[in-house]
Amino acid sequence: MRIVAILLMSLFACTGPESGDVPVQLYDFEVFESTVQPIIADKCGNPSCHGRPERAFSIFSERNWRLDDDQLYLPEPLSEEELENNFISTCMQIHDGNDFSDSLLLLKPLGDVAGTYHGGGTIFEDETDRSYRAIMGWLESGIRTRVQ
Numbered sequence: 726m727r728i729v730a731i732l733l734m735s736l737f738a739c740t741g742p743e744s745g746d747v748p749v750q751l752y753d754f755e756v757f758e759s760t761v762q763p764i765i766a767d768k769c770g771n772p773s774c775h776g777r778p779e780r781a782f783s784i785f786s787e788r789n790w791r792l793d794d795d796q797l798y799l800p801e802p803l804s805e806e807e808l809e810n811n812f813i814s815t816c817m818q819i820h821d822g823n824d825f826s827d828s829l830l831l832l833k834p835l836g837d838v839a840g841t842y843h844g845g846g847t848i849f850e851d852e853t854d855r856s857y858r859a860i861m862g863w864l865e866s867g868i869r870t871r872v873q
Contacts, residue, residue, distance in 0.1 A: 825864040
């Protein structure tokens with residue numbers, strides 16, 4: 726009976742969109758790693774924000790949430806797998822269109838400034854904020870790959 730229950734749970738509990746239904750646009754990874762990753766780690770990586778696994782936008786960062794529990798809270802560089810997770814998770818927050826300012830990645834951190842609720846409050850002062858502009862520059866540099 727237990728095996729039947731496990732099989733049923735595995736068939737129905739973890740269903741999601743069919744492959745190909747939700748395209749993810751991947752932007753320049755090198756620019757992400759050098760420019761965007763430090764911003765999201767600093768501004769979003771706290772365990773009270775997006776530095777935890779149950780968040781839709783969840784990210785790894787040094788001294789916070791890590792794949793390897795032995796590295797929790799240690800100042801160790803992120804692994805390749807952690808960086809790739811952050812990259813995909815970040816790309817999933819980008820609006821599929823020409824107006825990147827509508828992307829959750831840029832809209833939510835503006836909080837009250839944009840008239841949007843963000844549990845972490847206002848992170849970017851406005852659209853001239855240095856971090857906002859850096860992320861916008863990354864997006865404006867263009868899509869590198871589209872994954873179905």
